[in-house]
Amino acid sequence: AQTVTQSQPEMSVQEAETVTLSCTYDTSESDYYLFWYKQPPSRQMILVIRQEAYKQQNATENRFSVNFQKAAKSFSLKISDSQLGDAAMYFCAFRRDFGNEKLTFGTGTRLTIIP
Amino acid sequence: DTGVSQDPRHKITKRGQNVTFRCDPISEHNRLYWYRQTLGQGPEFLTYFQNEAQLEKSRLLSDRFSAERPKGSFSTLEIQRTEQGDSAMYLCLSDRSSSYNEQFFGPGTRLTVL
Numbered sequence: 659a660q661t662v663t664q665s666q667p668e669m670s671v672q673e674a675e676t677v678t679l680s681c682t683y684d685t686s687e688s689d690y691y692l693f694w695y696k697q698p699p700s701r702q703m704i705l706v707i708r709q710e711a712y713k714q715q716n717a718t719e720n721r722f723s724v725n726f727q728k729a730a731k732s733f734s735l736k737i738s739d740s741q742l743g744d745a746a747m748y749f750c751a752f753r754r755d756f757g758n759e760k761l762t763f764g765t766g767t768r769l770t771i772i773p
Numbered sequence: 774d775t776g777v778s779q780d781p782r783h784k785i786t787k788r789g790q791n792v793t794f795r796c797d798p799i800s801e802h803n804r805l806y807w808y809r810q811t812l813g814q815g816p817e818f819l820t821y822f823q824n825e826a827q828l829e830k831s832r833l834l835s836d837r838f839s840a841e842r843p844k845g846s847f848s849t850l851e852i853q854r855t856e857q858g859d860s861a862m863y864l865c866l867s868d869r870s871s872s873y874n875e876q877f878f879g880p881g882t883r884l885t886v887l
Binding site: 662695701702703704705749751759760761762763764765766 | 774775804878
């Protein structure tokens with residue numbers, strides 16, 4: 659079974675600064691996907707960024723980028739130029755590459771943006 | 774708005790009552806998942822449909838829970854004889870198997886059992 663660990667229950671960052679959210683996972687699979695999801699207060703969960711395990715290049719989506727370390731089973735999210743709208747719960751998730759591709763989530767990190 | 778809808782958005786019920794939730798996924802998506810999220814936790818997998826076939830159920834899904842996806846379109850999740858421990862947000866995920874970029878959550882149904 660896969661497990662996902664987010665060791666930072668809460669983080670805060672000054673507006674316009676950079677913040678990094680940590681995530682580690684445990685799996686015996688070699689082919690899988692990793693995701694970061696954002697869940698704003700009382701709003702829908704949306705996909706922020708995804709990483710295929712077979713790709714060495716770290717994924718980037720505008721101000722969001724990841725640092726994927728496959729050997730260390732680490733998958734951190736960096737948010738640059740933080741904006742007030744980035745305030746949310748952020749969940750790291752794992753999904754294997756075959757069969758029932760259910761998502762396994764971490765417990766989340768609550769990100770606060772300080773104006 | 775992700776295009777996935779869930780109804781109702783909120784449900785308050787008394788212990789022992791039955792409740793039913795509905796999820797309408799994106800029409801061309803053949804995979805549908807139900808998750809449960811309790812306060813301060815990440816979502817937990819409940820069950821999975823590919824078209825109309827229910828292919829996996831979590832151990833979290835006791836015999837009081839049943840889910841259907843008739844004709845591979847909308848899905849319903851029913852909880853019988855609700856308990857206070859069933860209070861949670863129930864999330865639906867709509868997914869197209871050919872593309873991992875197309876995963877969309879619905880807004881969820883928040884269930885409160887008194």
